[in-house]
Amino acid sequence: MKKTTLFDIISPIMIGPSSSHTAGAVRLGLLARHIYKETPKSVKFTLYNSYAHTGKGHGTEKGLLAGILGLDVDDRRIKDIFNSDLAKNIEYSFKYTDNIKRHPNAVDIEIDGKTKMFLSGDSVGAGEVAIRKINDFSVKLTGRYNNLILVYKDKPGMISKVTYLLQREGINIAYLNCDRNAKGQKASMVIEIDGDLQSAVETVILHMPDVYFVTYVKKLEN
Amino acid sequence: MDTFEQLYNYCISNNKTIFEASQENMAQEADISVEEVRNFVQKSLCAMKEAISSGIKSKELSMSGMCGDDCFKIQQYYKKQHSMFGDLFEKIIEYALATSEENIRMGKIVACPTAGSCGIVPSTLLAVSEKFNYSNSEQINALITAGEIGRIISIKVALAGAVAGCQAECGVASAMSAAAICQLQGGSVKQILNASALALKNILGLTCDPVAGLVEVPCVKRNPFLAIHSITAAELSVANVESKIPLDEVVDAMSQTGALMSPMLKESSQAGLATTKTGLDIANNIFNKK
Numbered sequence: 414m415k416k417t418t419l420f421d422i423i424s425p426i427m428i429g430p431s432s433s434h435t436a437g438a439v440r441l442g443l444l445a446r447h448i449y450k451e452t453p454k455s456v457k458f459t460l461y462n463s464y465a466h467t468g469k470g471h472g473t474e475k476g477l478l479a480g481i482l483g484l485d486v487d488d489r490r491i492k493d494i495f496n497s498d499l500a501k502n503i504e505y506s507f508k509y510t511d512n513i514k515r516h517p518n519a520v521d522i523e524i525d526g527k528t529k530m531f532l533s534g535d536s537v538g539a540g541e542v543a544i545r546k547i548n549d550f551s552v553k554l555t556g557r558y559n560n561l562i563l564v565y566k567d568k569p570g571m572i573s574k575v576t577y578l579l580q581r582e583g584i585n586i587a588y589l590n591c592d593r594n595a596k597g598q599k600a601s602m603v604i605e606i607d608g609d610l611q612s613a614v615e616t617v618i619l620h621m622p623d624v625y626f627v628t629y630v631k632k633l634e635n
Numbered sequence: 636m637d638t639f640e641q642l643y644n645y646c647i648s649n650n651k652t653i654f655e656a657s658q659e660n661m662a663q664e665a666d667i668s669v670e671e672v673r674n675f676v677q678k679s680l681c682a683m684k685e686a687i688s689s690g691i692k693s694k695e696l697s698m699s700g701m702c703g704d705d706c707f708k709i710q711q712y713y714k715k716q717h718s719m720f721g722d723l724f725e726k727i728i729e730y731a732l733a734t735s736e737e738n739i740r741m742g743k744i745v746a747c748p749t750a751g752s753c754g755i756v757p758s759t760l761l762a763v764s765e766k767f768n769y770s771n772s773e774q775i776n777a778l779i780t781a782g783e784i785g786r787i788i789s790i791k792v793a794l795a796g797a798v799a800g801c802q803a804e805c806g807v808a809s810a811m812s813a814a815a816i817c818q819l820q821g822g823s824v825k826q827i828l829n830a831s832a833l834a835l836k837n838i839l840g841l842t843c844d845p846v847a848g849l850v851e852v853p854c855v856k857r858n859p860f861l862a863i864h865s866i867t868a869a870e871l872s873v874a875n876v877e878s879k880i881p882l883d884e885v886v887d888a889m890s891q892t893g894a895l896m897s898p899m900l901k902e903s904s905q906a907g908l909a910t911t912k913t914g915l916d917i918a919n920n921i922f923n924k925k
Contacts, residue, residue, distance in 0.1 A: 419661040420675055422748045422785035422794075422811075423756075423778060426682040429738030430697070430850045432750045433795075467848035470699045470921065472741050487682075492741040517797075538795045539749065 427486040434471035437536030442480020447630045454526040455504035461519040465509035550601035551592040556633035558605035566623035567593045567600035639882040646824045654776040657783035683757035690733030697739040702851045706732035731758035731859035748785045748794045751850040752808035754858030780818040781811035792890045796843030796902040799893025806838035812865035830872035832882040842900040844907025847918035
């Protein structure tokens, strides 16, 4: 677990009023954008529990949309995002629901554009967030580290092949999370790394046999 | 360094101030230079000043309409009638309101340690610095000192109303603020830690029961209250009035109190001010309006 630092206590510089309901929402939207890699054509947000009940008063919807559109937590445009030019070329909608099985500040993000993508995330407190689901796969992506995400065929040796490539680049793995649908079916790997990854490595991994999908998600700056 | 006792011993045996120990520790942890640490802190300090200067000019209400014009009101009042406690008192009240109102109208603030408590540290730090002409570098020293207090408290208690009530948000901010003011006034390591202990000890049990679940009532006005609270702690401490309970143990008491506090009083708006007749009426009005 990451320890709180001096910097965490006197930051972030953010648009108010709530670190979990506003800054956290922006970060969830932003992570979704970084995973999807471009501006979606349309996006449907489903807000759960406390997000659903107090989101409006906290600007949670504005934060989510602003994040998806690429704004950072301290961008003054968040406040008026619904009327901004940025939001003109995207369709968006919000649904509100209760589900005690979900985190108090949870959101589902359904993205449509070149491809469809489904993401779930939680705002876990003090502006910290975690993306928990990408399509069918459970992941844990916090935006605190640079991340390599893979979907591949579940078979022996895949993890060692990928980690070998990282080792060759001198990259240290901070956290590694794997999940799979069923034995021999599709599996996912989320690798949080120290340092930065050269795009060449991403390409090499993508061309490995039985790798279906690779994406590199940079950590959030703020 | 995980406890205040360790911090104190380290500072004394190495002849260092709290901010020196803290910035060196941060630099080492993040693998950056002390100068880079101070640049980061400088950015937060600048953003705090910006929040005050834009907040002080505004009387725009929040989205709920509950808050937003109190800083304007107090300024109007002080134009006619000065505070009986002098201009520094006026400034602290104004700056704390300006910052926390900037927060609830979706302006840009620095969470310090949280957004709901964002007005406390900047109000005292900047009002006192302006009054006594403390340099930018001294202000950074003070903000780092405040941050170190918050960091060590956060090791034992998560700084979130949902975990430990408002004692962990505005309460911790007031302990940080007391340390910052004590640092500015040239307090010793012992006096700084003692100032934080005094501030924290006197907010134990503070609940988090916001009306309509929003960071507005009572949060906005709690910021100037606890800013002044922290000044009392700093003054007592530089006069060598000692907290009988050391800071580490006060934090333990806060953690225990937070754990014993009902979840209904920890940010869930299921009790306290949130469920008073008027609190519920306000909530109903806000939600029906939308």
